[in-house]
Amino acid sequence: MDKRRKKTRPTNAGLAVVAALVALPFVPLLLWTFAGEWRFPELVPSEWSLRGVSYLLEPGGRVLGAALTSLFIAGSAALGAVVVGLPAGMALGAYSFRLKGLVIFLILLPVLVPPLASTMGIHLTFIRLGLADTVFGVILVHLVPTVPYAAIILASVFAERTGEIEEVARTLGASPWQAFIHVTLPGVAPGVAVAGLFAFLISWGQYILTLLIGGGNVVTLPMLLFSAASGNDPVITSALAVVFAIPAIFVLVVALRFLKPEEPGGARGFLGLGRPV
């Protein structure tokens, strides 16, 4: 009893330190968002203002449009990634077959090899096919980094299932398809949600792929953020960064409901396999 209590104090201190380091970049972001005037070496803005916020909320302003575009693209890419990744994950997780290693390697490649190379390669083709400068084209290239991720997460989900319940359903007279719809799918739903959420995050954070294929016509939040960050107005830059981060935090909150605290990130499930989003 005593030993356990002795151990929690340094642990709490450690946690506080880590938490402070994690929160560190957000401090100036939040301060600058509401800053009016903040010259060096003041520690807090000498004047506050809502200029940053009003820039975000400008009716007919670019931020709203870019946010909606980003949401649409990320949502579609997540949907696409799950629809494509679910059957693949099932094949990888529930079956063993010849060439499985090769298939895993092929599916894993886009997770580690930067999609930049393949996107530059396929750009001319996209122009020819009329896919460049379109939202649809951008969603397509976003599938490259998201599909493998979805497939691999779902593979681990399927790998952990034993198929017992499906067997029971079958003995009770259900067809394989019914067993899939009414037993398998609900069972993997949390995994599907996680896969979808991470696919969303990956697409949400994309910059160079959207820039290349979107050709400047498809304006997403990261493009606005990057443009602002290259300028000299920290108020606008910070406001955009905060807005850009919000859905990510939202995803975290939602994902935490699906992941048990003892298995943070579900990392164990797929051998620490994953991608630094």
Next chain:
Amino acid sequence: MSERMKITLLLAPALLVIGVLFAGGLAAAFAQSLGYLPAIGMTEVNLDAYREVLGDGDFLDSLFLTLYIAGASTGISTVLAVLAALALRRSSGRLSAVVFQLPITIPHLVAAVGIALVVSQTGLGARLAAALGLIGSPGEFPALLYDRYSAGIILTYVWKETPFIALVVLASLRGVASELEDMARTLGAGAWQRFWYVVFPVISPGIIAASLIVFAFTFGSFEVPFLLGRSYPTILPVMAYNEYRDIDLTARPVAMAINVLITLITALFAAAYLRLSRELSRG
């Protein structure tokens, strides 16, 4: 339907997407790197682009810089992650889960902008230093952005990747390692002995696997160095992009050659990672 057929159909959509968009793109990049660009009248296949790239001092500078940034980021993240995981393995799930997972979900650009505002010469850090009387003007604060050590870039990657590796380590620590460690304790082993002879060997495969992923990822990553890095020398992906943007289209094969080389290097890491995780799953 035979099982083989079933598996094929299940894998088809994913393999199609990856095959066409990814492999197809790489194949096109490879073709273009060999000088095959019929659209601008280049139909002769040759290795000129590779000769130019590999013989170019700029390319080697970029390669070294990219390796350095990836290596330093991965190394520092791994060490910090192991320390953090060891220190916090007994903390209750909820808060530590949030603390570790938050940076994973935050987009790289946000992290880059935030950290830049902390470490720049007029950033939060500099202002704190000024308040403590350590510096008088922004110029006296060390240059951590656009600097030769790419400090700002590495700090951003460390902030983002340490939690990721820490989660992996934590997972192992709370599993088998924990049981073995208890056993070792009852046998009389001291804290250091327990760590070195019991815990570390068990968690190291996971550490290596996670580090490989982080290395491969930071090697090929574009956004952060593009925003926080110098224009010279620059990392390989940015170099490829600059060549790609060149108004002189005959520079295109060079851009593609660099892309192919980046792909080969990261594919090597992907293969190494796969090998390792196969062994892990057996062990």
Next chain:
Amino acid sequence: MKTRTLLLLAALLTASLLLAACGGGAGTGDAGAPGEERPFSELEEAARGTTVDFFVYGGDEAINTYVDDYVTPRVKKEYGIMLQRIPLTDTADAVNKLLNEKSAGKERGTIDLVWINGENFATGADAGLWFGPWAERLPNAKYIDWQSPSVNRDFGYPVEGREAPWGKAQFVMIHDSAKVKDPPRNMEELEEWTGENPGRFTYPAPPDFTGNAFIEQALYGVASGFEPYQKPFDQQVFDENSPKVYDFLNQIEPNLWREGETYPESSARLDELYQNGEVWLSMSYNPQLAQRQLDKGLFPQSTRTYLLDGGTLNNTHYTAVPFNAPNKAGAQVVANFLQSPEAQIEKQAPEGWGDLTALDVGHLPEDARKRLAGSEGKATLPTRVLQENRVPEARSEWLLELEDGWRERVLEE
């Protein structure tokens, strides 16, 4: 067996995609394409109710505001045109995009109108990327002095009606008069000054537009003036004179900000350093920028502008219509509006953008002439002073070589 078939299928699909990229003829050579032949009233008619995609460098918030808050509602009201401003990080990206589209045979692009000049225009013209001629037929072309070589030649390259003047720029130096009583007015003095004030000066890295201007001024300064560079490119002349510039820039490098280990990526970053007081000199192509930033409270109140001995660079900037613009009529109507006296007056207002007019003051009616003649403010120079101290830009070929050389000989040393 089936997996192999699958892989084969994927390979086939990939191959066909590749072929799609390769097929078709080389998309260059649009020689003799006719320009605009319709009368302007027809263009106005055709443009009503349409959208115009205007690609503009997006790094200056004042320009963005001018286009979004003034131009957009006005063209909507007067011509029924929906103007969409598409920000560019670098105008060269638009040229690159058009080049890609031309190679891929894309007849219908996405850019209707683009803000452009100099090397970008020249490269595009060489590749046949610009629609035209059309610019000399605009109703407001009557206010433009098309006879002047600083208008009908863009950095020495013949315009031939393929772009319409939008504004003018002149290179000025900026200094903080509280810290710098007597700023350096030529390259020799600059060398001295940086020696006495290490770390207080730097310039944006080429190919930033302003950075290019600075090394061009340095070229004029150390290599005997601007005349040689008005002629076509001569390798011998370049090899003789460029080392002088590079040696000079390398000479001052250790006394620059961060000891010249890195240069600010853009003029926006240089301005940031100036704002923070890290450097005491800055520079700009916009003679009214200093006043504008001063009024916004961004630059210190003691900021003033000055010119270099022998005069500073001046150029015209334009709007051009790409060969595959989907809405050529709309683009021309917008370009015409941008050239109207009232749009030009609004543009020159220092509280907004402050960009100098492209209109020839002599061709204007009395009241417009008055409003465009003067520039107020303690941090600006009178128009007469600016006009009397102008030198022309070098031809693009010289500048491209100069910039490449800077990279190799100064940056990478």
